[in-house]
Amino acid sequence: MQKWVRHEDPNNKYGATFTLGDNSVSLPKGAVVSVTRGENFNIPRLIINGLLNQFIMKALTKNENLLYAELTGQLQGGVGQTLTVWKDPKLMNNFRTKGFHNFSRRFFSWIFYSGSVKAYFHTWKLTETIPSSDEAGKFVIENGRFFQGGKLIRKANHHKVG
Known part of the structure; x- marks a missing residue:
């Protein structure tokens, strides 16, 4: 089983990155990346999001369909971002819509x-x-589905990159 590795941000004592796996992994045909980003979280939201992420991170370590994952967070600005790389979109969607991730x-x-x-x-x-x-x-800020205060502001642009 893979383990999460914490990387301190030398320029920001309130920020860190956690990685699971190797980002130079060989990508199979059909691999996808999924990015979720939240900004302007207040302290209670940051705490709850952090607790929920602990359970989701544990589930990701057991998922053989995940190729790589990276979670970043910064207290200033209340920013949290998750990047996951999957063998194919159906496998990613299965994780997203089942178990604790779906509950959360x-x-x-x-x-x-x-x-x-x-x-x-x-x-x-x-x-x-x-x-x-x-x-x-x-990329997710410029092209992703964007909500502000719960209101859909923009649908995702479907560009292919990477």
Whole structure:
């Protein structure tokens, strides 16, 4: 079983990245990346989101369909981002809609869909390499499904990158 590795941010004592696997993994045909990003989380939302992520992170370590995962967070700005890479979109969707992830997604949706939270979601096919966390963040902000305070502002643009 793979283990999560914590990477401290030397420039930000309130930020860290957690990785599972190797981002230079060989990508099979049909591999997809899925990015979820939330901004403007207040402290209670950050705490609850962090607790939920602990359960989801544990489930990801047991999933043989996951190729790579990366979670980043920053206290300033209340930012949290998850990047996962899957063998194919059906396997990713199966994880998303089953078990604890599905429970969290439905029961705690107010974390992403209320207050001043900005939420971005996007999944796309990978062709060559896994994007860096910064590249994925920029891409999901520019092209992902975007909600502000729970209101859909923009649907996802379906570009293929990576």
